[in-house]
Amino acid sequence: MNWLILIxxxxxxxxxxxxxxxxxxPPRKFPALDDSIRSVISNWPFWLGLAFYxxxxxxxxxxxxxxxxxxxxPVLTAGAVAAVALCSLLIFRESFxxxxxxxxxxxxxxxxxITVRVx
Numbered sequence: 001m002n003w004l005i006l007i008x009x010x011x012x013x014x015x016x017x018x019x020x021x022x023x024x025x026p027p028r029k030f031p032a033l034d035d036s037i038r039s040v041i042s043n044w045p046f047w048l049g050l051a052f053y054x055x056x057x058x059x060x061x062x063x064x065x066x067x068x069x070x071x072x073x074p075v076l077t078a079g080a081v082a083a084v085a086l087c088s089l090l091i092f093r094e095s096f097x098x099x100x101x102x103x104x105x106x107x108x109x110x111x112x113x114i115t116v117r118v119x
Contacts, residue, residue, distance in 0.1 A: 002066040009059035010076055012052045014083035018091060019049030071115045078111040 023046035024030060031040040041047075063072045082104050088094040 002063065005059055006063040006067065006072060006075055009056050009063055010079035010083060012056035012059060013080045014087060016049045016052035016056060017084050018087045019045040019052060021092065023049060068118055071118050074111040074114050078107045081107060
């Protein structure tokens, strides 16, 4: 259950990042004070992304009640980095170089070393 909560937090965090990116792609833009109410409300990816960030925070707080900070935070960060990088490739067709793969693998191995004896 501890790990499930952390995985849900990672998923929510990565989903929020993807939604906020979608919200910033024209013709959508960051909601401003001089925008009409309709245009602000119609940017649903922005508001859904904000809700997912809130859910990610609550899930992360719940995970911290069950896991050590020096386990939960690196796992959350590494998981979110890997998930967002993969989504950027699959959804937005952003560049994905061998250095990105190598970096993600190094981060995952590093987090594994950090958490292996603590969890």
